[in-house]
Amino acid sequence: MLNIIIFGPPGAGKGTQSEGLINKFNLTHLSTGDVFRMNIKQETPLGVLAKNYIDKGELVPDEVTIGMVKNFIIENSNESGFIFDGFPRTIAQGDALDKILAELDLSIDIVLALQVEEDELVRRLLDRGKRSGRKDDQDEETIRNRFKVYQNETEPLLSFYQNQDKLVRVAGMGSVQDIFNRLTSAIETL
Numbered sequence: 001m002l003n004i005i006i007f008g009p010p011g012a013g014k015g016t017q018s019e020g021l022i023n024k025f026n027l028t029h030l031s032t033g034d035v036f037r038m039n040i041k042q043e044t045p046l047g048v049l050a051k052n053y054i055d056k057g058e059l060v061p062d063e064v065t066i067g068m069v070k071n072f073i074i075e076n077s078n079e080s081g082f083i084f085d086g087f088p089r090t091i092a093q094g095d096a097l098d099k100i101l102a103e104l105d106l107s108i109d110i111v112l113a114l115q116v117e118e119d120e121l122v123r124r125l126l127d128r129g130k131r132s133g134r135k136d137d138q139d140e141e142t143i144r145n146r147f148k149v150y151q152n153e154t155e156p157l158l159s160f161y162q163n164q165d166k167l168v169r170v171a172g173m174g175s176v177q178d179i180f181n182r183l184t185s186a187i188e189t190l
């Protein structure tokens with residue numbers, strides 16, 4: 001089993017690159033953002049709760065997010081591997097993920113951290129906001145808040161995975177194909 005975390009700030013290309021990696025390595029995709037958006041669309045209780053946070057660019061509370069991820073992992077643990085996209089986003093989520101996987105005799109193999117300059121991130125998010133209709137990509141203030149949350153809550157995971165010797169930093173600038181090639185070679189050197 002190959003279990004990957006694709007890591008990076010909002011707009012780094014995690015979703016785009018996940019698509020290619022899923023096909024190449026036959027992975028099961030878990031994008032917590034996608035799951036929340038699907039629940040919002042279907043107006044489930046989880047969606048109603050998550051919407052309050054997502055619209056402001058805040059994180060959905062850990063216990064809610066971790067519970068959802070745990071169910072997903074258990075339901076899909078017979079597949080050939082996971083790619084986690086947008087999860088974990090806090091140290092508590094990182095700890096919980098290790099525990100959930102360990103209970104199933106699984107672990108994370110590699111954390112691919114996409115490096116992208118902030119100006120480029122803002123440009124990509126605003127552009128995506130025009131195309132996808134995502135409200136949290138259309139408002140500069142929400143985008144700025146998401147960067148702040150990323151710096152405060154999510155960036156500490158870089159040292160968390162560095163300490164586990166799992167972190168690989170990958171340049172996230174340039175063409176989608178060039179970035180994909182860099183990610184693929186990082187995985188293939190495992």
Ligand code: AMP
Nearest residue numbers: 032033053054058059060065086087089
């Ligand atoms: P994303 O699609 O990954 O950009 O996520 C969109 C929004 O969903 C984030 O700004 C958060 O509000 C929420 N979200 C996604 N993943 C998580 C997570 N792991 N923990 C908490 N909130 C999350």
